[in-house]
Amino acid sequence: MEEGLDVKNIGLRGVKVADTRISDVDGEKGILIYRGFNIVDLAQSSTFEEVSFLLLNDHLPTQEELKKFQSELASERKIPPAVLEYMKMLPKSANPMDVLQSAVPVLGSYDIQLREETKEANLKKALRLIAKLPNMVAAWNRIRNGKEPVLPHPELSHAGNFLHMLSGFLPDPNTARDFDICLILHAEHSFNASTFAGREVASTHAHLYAAIAAAIGALSGELHGGANSEVMRMLLEIGEVSRVTSWVSERLQKGGKVMGMGHAVYHTEDPRATILRKICEKLAERTGDQKWYEMTKAIEVATKEEFRKIKGKEIYANVDFYSASVYHMMKIPIDLFTPVFAISRISGWAAHVIEEKFAEAQPKPELYRPDADYVGTYCGPEACEYIPMGKRSS
Numbered sequence: 001m002e003e004g005l006d007v008k009n010i011g012l013r014g015v016k017v018a019d020t021r022i023s024d025v026d027g028e029k030g031i032l033i034y035r036g037f038n039i040v041d042l043a044q045s046s047t048f049e050e051v052s053f054l055l056l057n058d059h060l061p062t063q064e065e066l067k068k069f070q071s072e073l074a075s076e077r078k079i080p081p082a083v084l085e086y087m088k089m090l091p092k093s094a095n096p097m098d099v100l101q102s103a104v105p106v107l108g109s110y111d112i113q114l115r116e117e118t119k120e121a122n123l124k125k126a127l128r129l130i131a132k133l134p135n136m137v138a139a140w141n142r143i144r145n146g147k148e149p150v151l152p153h154p155e156l157s158h159a160g161n162f163l164h165m166l167s168g169f170l171p172d173p174n175t176a177r178d179f180d181i182c183l184i185l186h187a188e189h190s191f192n193a194s195t196f197a198g199r200e201v202a203s204t205h206a207h208l209y210a211a212i213a214a215a216i217g218a219l220s221g222e223l224h225g226g227a228n229s230e231v232m233r234m235l236l237e238i239g240e241v242s243r244v245t246s247w248v249s250e251r252l253q254k255g256g257k258v259m260g261m262g263h264a265v266y267h268t269e270d271p272r273a274t275i276l277r278k279i280c281e282k283l284a285e286r287t288g289d290q291k292w293y294e295m296t297k298a299i300e301v302a303t304k305e306e307f308r309k310i311k312g313k314e315i316y317a318n319v320d321f322y323s324a325s326v327y328h329m330m331k332i333p334i335d336l337f338t339p340v341f342a343i344s345r346i347s348g349w350a351a352h353v354i355e356e357k358f359a360e361a362q363p364k365p366e367l368y369r370p371d372a373d374y375v376g377t378y379c380g381p382e383a384c385e386y387i388p389m390g391k392r393s394s
């Protein structure tokens with residue numbers, strides 16, 4: 001940045017900090033594309049494995065390429081026993097996102113290519129992370145419940161295998177496919193907070209595992225990936241469809257937030273929410289339990305109406321809104337909703353870290369180093385006089 005160039009924008013809204021070839025969000029039209037392909041088409045016809053290949057390699061795989069990628073993913077699902085031992089030492093009450101964030105560099109210590117900074121080695125490390133993260137999340141859930149982790153099932157899809165490792169049972173194929181679509185929808189979203197955190201760490205030449213651990217930390221907050229668990233807690237707190245309108249109205253009147261609504265980039269409906277709403281409705285029909293779908297829909301309607309009254313503008317559901325009841329109906333524990341986001345977003349994060357490291361969308365790698373205006377204590381150009389401890393008045 002040029003000396004004195006005044007581009008200060010707290011929160012960096014709308015400030016472009018890089019070029020990317022990985023995805024694009026059209027916040028006005030509500031369009032999301034991964035490597036040129038519309039998310040709607042990918043959700044309709046693709047799989048998480050194919051989308052991960054696309055994100056990492058910048059083209060849709062041929063049949064041969066996909067077969068190889070799928071079998072490599074399946075063969076990399078196991079995690080080193082030491083990672084499981086590490087998790088077993090943690091308190092059972094530990095937050096699953098904290099467990100995941102701390103276990104990623106532990107996993108990295110067992111990667112023989114950890115410090116190999118070629119593109120090829122980073123693609124291999126990315127594949128290992130995509131393959132192993134679901135196992136780590138499922139294993140932690142088993143460990144904290146005093147159960148042995150379930151071994152990965154080599155014949156199941158990425159999505160189906162996660163549900164299997166979580167419950168110990170073979171998932172029903174419709175649920176596995178719905179979960180696969182959820183993974184596709186969460187895989188990538190341009191320069192969001194966690195991706196930016198990961199890229200920023202990668203820009204220092206830190207390794208992929210360090211960058212991913214940073215991204216996981218950023219995702220854990222309730223204004224980002226943590227919102228899906230918060231949506232479910234809100235649904236449980238409201239408890240009944242009949243209480244929705246008054247709850248939402250009181251919440252918004254008091255200046256509180258309705259989680260899962262609103263977005264920093266979309267000013268229309270998030271295309272992922274549109275697809276997730278349909279999945280939620282289908283799941284409710286299949287399970288015969290309409291409660292969560294109906295309540296989520298009612299909260300959406302009430303929030304939109306109340307928001308219009310209070311702020312005089314529109315608000316729309318984001319990706320986290322319907323995913324909460326979808327995951328709940330899939331019997332995923334509430335505090336695993338955000339780790340589930342992470343096992344999907346790992347593909348996007350890894351693609352971004354590689355793009356950052358190898359300057360694939362810009363002329364050369366650049367260390368992120370923003371600036372800030374100092375607004376703290378000022379005693380003049382020579383700074384404040386340092387007073388020794390014994391001479392300071394209380």
Ligand SMILES: CC(C)(COP(=O)(O)OP(=O)(O)OC[C@H]1O[C@@H](n2cnc3c(N)ncnc32)[C@H](O)[C@@H]1OP(=O)(O)O)[C@@H](O)C(=O)NCCC(=O)NCCS
Pocket residue numbers: 222223224225227252256257258259260261262263264265311318319320
């Ligand atoms: C995502 C989020 C942080 C984007 O925030 P943002 O870019 O600041 O949104 P905007 O600038 O458009 O907000 C405009 C106004 O709407 C309010 N608003 C935004 N989302 C809201 C929500 N979910 N509930 C109530 N009010 C909300 C803001 O507080 C702001 O009010 P103000 O003008 O009085 O300050 C915000 O919508 C939010 O907190 N949503 C809930 C958390 C969530 O679902 N996060 C996941 C995002 S994918």
